[in-house]
Amino acid sequence: MATPFCAAAASCRLTVSPPAVTAPAAPARVRARRGMVAVRAEAGVGGINPSIRKEEAKVVDTVLAEELSKPLTPYCRCWRSGTFPLCDGSHAKHNKETGDNVGPLLVKK
Template sequence: MASIIQGAGFSLSSFTATRPRRMAPVVRAEAINPDSNKDEPKLVLHTVDVTKLSKPVTSYCRCWKSGSFPQCDGSHVKHNEITGDNVGPLDLKK
């Protein structure tokens, strides 16, 4: 990369010296999915046949905080209060 920039008529050192460096904000990363199916490379909610639901409306978690995941237990309310987020469940109707 440095040789490409130097070949263009200026050096890497002069390029970095003339451009102010922008610092990215430091964000503490937390896992959204702390414990559900961690042996899977990618966790996707399974297909749900809504005709076979036992209740007229079934709520599925989208905040990954539910103690009864994948069903919603209302944990998103506390999550939203703490983070200022507005996530809610996925409601499937029969």
């Protein structure tokens, strides 16, 4: 299941906590809406970020919109781009392999 917080559906596990109040059994989709949903990458599957700047504790990039050279700049959200943080279209291959639907973040100047 792909979510806004999980770029690679194949490498994430969906965990649904039980409802706070005990209620009669309900379909799983109803219980999921009432409970808290947590998505986390599976370390054994490669995680969401397979290879980009792994030596850093957290990958963070800052770009000032007025300093962009193009009027529309695509930024990677799939963590597969060879030009990270810019998008190079690698999400197309990722989506085909995993069934995900991730695309770039488009920043307008």
